[in-house]
């Protein structure tokens with residue numbers, strides 16, 4: 001018997017919102033989850049213990065339950081990665097028909113569109129991460145915290161490497177590769193050494209810590225000469241420490257600039273009153289939000305410049321990054337700026353895995369080439385999805401939406417007769433970006449071509465709230481937003497300053 005409070009919460013989760021369509025969707029999800037868990041548990045108890053027919057001792061040791069083929073061994077599906085594409089395959093795949101193993105060094109799905117929000121503390125990092133374990137437990141799948149470092153296509157084995165460096169092999173019947181991309185420094189001197197990046201939660205933590213460090217340095221640097229008066233030289237130093245540079249005007253760069261300026265002109269302006277006049281934010285980019293139409297691009301540029309105080313430099317190419325100076329080419333002219341923080345959001349490149357393991361590649365050699373059914377060209381049982389793959393003659397942007405839909409498609413296709421599957425088709429459900437100052441832009445929504453301003457901001461928040469993969473994350477996000485609204489963003493600085501005693 002559950003305590004009364006818990007019973008009430010469960011009732012709310014399963015059907016308390018039943019009158020609104022959204023509530024019904026949650027209730028349906030919960031009912032489906034319960035049905036899947038019950039079916040799997042029933043199958044598990046019905047089978048004989050390990051070693052009996054139908055149990056594959058090499059993999060999870062779970063009973064084999066392929067419907068219609070009693071005792072038949074389920075195909076071993078190895079899913080590589082826990083990103084948007086792979087996680088969706090895991091969430092949707094029928095584990096009664098497939099013996100699923102997930103391999104990824106990251107034990108969670110990161111809700112990347114909100115990484116910038118988490119970098120400045122508007123929301124907590126844990127609120128935008130979906131751990132893989134609850135899902136593998138619910139679906140009777142296996143998870144290994146490792147990276148795949150090799151594929152033997154002849155023997156159908158993947159070589160995995162643990163975070164501690166030990167290697168082991170795993171057999172597969174079907175392999176699903178969804179390993180994404182990594183940031184690209186385009187071999188520009190000094191980027192790797194001096195820039196911050198924005199790709200994983202660790203990048204967001206490092207960014208926030210770095211920003212707080214620069215603020216504190218700026219607050220005490222005038223006292224280092226044992227004289228509290230502010231010299232011109234010290235003013236220049238403070239301005240350097242408080243110069244923030246965002247390189248790249250895609251959604252990541254723009255959203256980060258928006259969140260950063262929200263933080264600087266609210267919490268920082270209030271709590272470091274003397275420092276406000278020295279704050280500078282620059283964005284260097286060739287173009288801005290080039291996947292949106294011109295009107296929305298202009299709206300975003302104007303908003304960033306006028307409302308968020310970002311100096312947006314278009315047509316810019318960064319040439320070199322030194323520890324405190326960035327050198328940029330702007331058309332025919334060039335400029336150098338001293339900075340305290342430089343964050344690189346300017347491009348992505350394939351992981352070595354993508355190019356090293358003999359898969360068919362696109363002309364640029366940057367993405368795995370797949371057929372319209374997401375199968376790697378020339379392979380019988382290897383699929384590639386998400387950012388790391390491109391469909392022959394069907395270009396799609398490298399976005400979470402594409403990756404998610406490909407994962408959904410493949411999970412279904414893996415349980416079907418191949419001759420009955422239709423080619424993958426992408427359905428654009430709209431794009432959006434947050435610009436800071438409770439303002440966003442939304443485009444290509446069903447029935448509406450553009451929305452801007454506060455209404456778009458509400459739409460942006462609601463969409464990302466709704467897209468969370470669990471009620472836990474939805475709950476955490478709402479409480480984070482409420483906390484930030486009432487108390488502001490947190491400025492506590494952990495890291496090396498809080499060593500265990």
Ligand SMILES: Cc1cc2nc3c(=O)[nH]c(=O)nc-3n(C[C@H](O)[C@H](O)[C@H](O)COP(=O)(O)OP(=O)(O)OC[C@H]3O[C@@H](n4cnc5c(N)ncnc54)[C@H](O)[C@@H]3O)c2cc1C
Nearest residue numbers: 081082083084085112113147148179180386387398399400
């Ligand atoms: C900051 C940021 C903001 C973004 N904002 C948006 C947005 O607003 N809208 C949008 O649509 N898209 C956005 N994107 C893009 C979107 O995140 C990607 O398109 C999406 O993540 C691609 O999904 P994926 O599954 O292909 O790769 P990823 O999500 O990158 O996942 C790759 C997975 O593979 C794992 N992996 C890597 N190498 C190995 C290996 N050797 N072995 C095993 N596992 C491995 C990784 O740990 C990870 O789990 C954003 C991206 C970033 C970084």
